[in-house]
Amino acid sequence: MKSAVETLNPTRVRLTVEVPFEELKPSLDAAYKKINQQVSVPGFRKGKVPARIIDQRFGRGAVLEEAIQDALPKFYTDAVNEGELKVLGQPEVDIAEFNDGEQLTFTAEVDVRPEIELPAYDGIEVTVDAVEVTDEDVDKSIEQLRGRFATVNTVERAAADGDVVVLDLEARVDGEVLEDGVAKGVTYTIGSGELLDGVDEAVIGLEAGGSATFTSELKGGSAAGRSAEITVNVTTVQERELPELDDEFAQLASEFDTMEELRADSRRRLEQMKQYDQATDAQQKVLDALLDLVEIPLPEKLLEEEIKTRKHNLEHHQLGQMGLDLDGYLKIQNKTHEEYDAEVEAEAKKGIKTQFVLDELVAKEQLSVSQEELTEHLMRRAASSGMSPDQFAQAIVEGGQVPMLVGEVARGKALATVVEAAKVVDTNGVEVDLDEDDEEEAAEAVAAENASQAVAAEAEEGSAAEEAPEAEAGPAEDAEAKG
Numbered sequence: 001m002k003s004a005v006e007t008l009n010p011t012r013v014r015l016t017v018e019v020p021f022e023e024l025k026p027s028l029d030a031a032y033k034k035i036n037q038q039v040s041v042p043g044f045r046k047g048k049v050p051a052r053i054i055d056q057r058f059g060r061g062a063v064l065e066e067a068i069q070d071a072l073p074k075f076y077t078d079a080v081n082e083g084e085l086k087v088l089g090q091p092e093v094d095i096a097e098f099n100d101g102e103q104l105t106f107t108a109e110v111d112v113r114p115e116i117e118l119p120a121y122d123g124i125e126v127t128v129d130a131v132e133v134t135d136e137d138v139d140k141s142i143e144q145l146r147g148r149f150a151t152v153n154t155v156e157r158a159a160a161d162g163d164v165v166v167l168d169l170e171a172r173v174d175g176e177v178l179e180d181g182v183a184k185g186v187t188y189t190i191g192s193g194e195l196l197d198g199v200d201e202a203v204i205g206l207e208a209g210g211s212a213t214f215t216s217e218l219k220g221g222s223a224a225g226r227s228a229e230i231t232v233n234v235t236t237v238q239e240r241e242l243p244e245l246d247d248e249f250a251q252l253a254s255e256f257d258t259m260e261e262l263r264a265d266s267r268r269r270l271e272q273m274k275q276y277d278q279a280t281d282a283q284q285k286v287l288d289a290l291l292d293l294v295e296i297p298l299p300e301k302l303l304e305e306e307i308k309t310r311k312h313n314l315e316h317h318q319l320g321q322m323g324l325d326l327d328g329y330l331k332i333q334n335k336t337h338e339e340y341d342a343e344v345e346a347e348a349k350k351g352i353k354t355q356f357v358l359d360e361l362v363a364k365e366q367l368s369v370s371q372e373e374l375t376e377h378l379m380r381r382a383a384s385s386g387m388s389p390d391q392f393a394q395a396i397v398e399g400g401q402v403p404m405l406v407g408e409v410a411r412g413k414a415l416a417t418v419v420e421a422a423k424v425v426d427t428n429g430v431e432v433d434l435d436e437d438d439e440e441e442a443a444e445a446v447a448a449e450n451a452s453q454a455v456a457a458e459a460e461e462g463s464a465a466e467e468a469p470e471a472e473a474g475p476a477e478d479a480e481a482k483g
Contacts, residue, residue: 003079011299019104031066086113111299116360119293122421126285130426131274141266152238166236171228224328279442306348351452361414369409412444
């Protein structure tokens with residue numbers, strides 16, 4: 001086999017592959033064997049039909065077509081490896097020339113990763129918020145904990161701010177009750193903001209059995225984003241009673257004996273959360289600064305696929321779970337379709353660029369992923385997915401997504417390497433020394449969040465080359481005409 005590579009542009013090549021006929025013999029033998037198992041010919045046992053009879057009854061062209069479709073993936077992969085190409089996606093294959101008994105010539109156009117010149121990244125400097133936990137932060141945290149231990153008592157009075165009410169709701173649009181616009185027995189804390197805008201004003205002052213009507217924009221359902229007339233009936237009014245903030249509460253709500261110990265623990269937890277948020281912010285800002293230093297041509301077909309994937313994930317998965325369609329979502333976001341398209345395209349470009357740059361860093365720094373690192377990452381991903389580690393691991397293995405997880409960890413390590421070389425300063429002018437565990441975990445999260453959705457797993461080494469290319473024109477017609 002001979003192959004030649006022609007560079008069409010920085011992100012696309014054309015392979016020309018020439019295969020001597022004798023190198024097709026294993027595929028021809030396999031084609032006869034496969035056809036033998038599929039056909040029945042009178043006078044011959046199944047699987048024992050001679051090749052000449054198959055040629056006579058079914059045509060030599062059918063055999064050649066089967067043989068070439070079997071051989072193409074191997075010769076394409078060999079050509080990719082010979083050219084040391086980093087291919088992306090499926091190739092467009094065309095059988096340029098083929099006569100029975102003669103050389104097979106085909107071309108394959110495919111996207112490739114562009115060559116990337118990584119900049120010096122040790123001069124990057126970013127500013128992040130300082131980690132500061134105030135007494136007010138601790139008070140708010142304690143109040144949230146206190147609220148979880150509140151008791152409610154039914155009262156015979158008008159509803160007031162902070163009360164818990166049980167409501168029946170009915171939504172009408174253009175005078176018609178929506179099919180999904182009726183809800184009964186909804187428990188709601190007045191002032192929490194967890195229901196429709198205007199509901200607080202409508203129910204405050206109503207006793208059990210009272211009703212009111214107000215107008216509000218629906219947040220979800222079949223009429224999301226539209227204005228509706230809402231009728232609300234109050235069936236129960238309950239008063240929340242909060243426990244006293246004393247040592248007895250500390251013992252009830254935690255493993256601590258005193259409020260002093262509980263407040264100290266709350267402060268420590270808040271500091272940890274803000275330190276993690278600080279690390280995440282640093283990772284994101286360093287990544288953005290790094291991307292600004294690199295110019296990368298993006299493969300057109302890959303960008304098209306990335307945009308398509310992002311739109312599909314949002315419109316058919318995320319919005320569906322929220323009970324929204326695209327028009328309703330855009331109305332809530334106060335965006336036009338043009339603004340939405342531009343936003344998705346910008347995110348897609350950043351995703352591909354992020355993946356290319358971090359993968360290049362992985363190669364340059366010769367970063368590897370240990371079994372322990374992979375296991376820790378798997379545990380975190382399982383926790384965020386709501387699955388047990390065993391269930392998540394099984395799903396990953398069965399879905400062939402282990403290389404994708406390895407890639408996520410490696411890219412996270414690459415980003416952490418850049419952050420370590422960068423200068424991170426907080427808003428007080430103090431240089432920040434990020435916690436190593438927070439830095440690594442945040443780096444993995446930021447790298448995964450910003451990476452390409454369409455090619456996260458596809459671009460792992462060798463995976464694209466192993467996919468079977470499909471010819472634009474089948475060779476059977478040529479073989480029958482010329483053979």
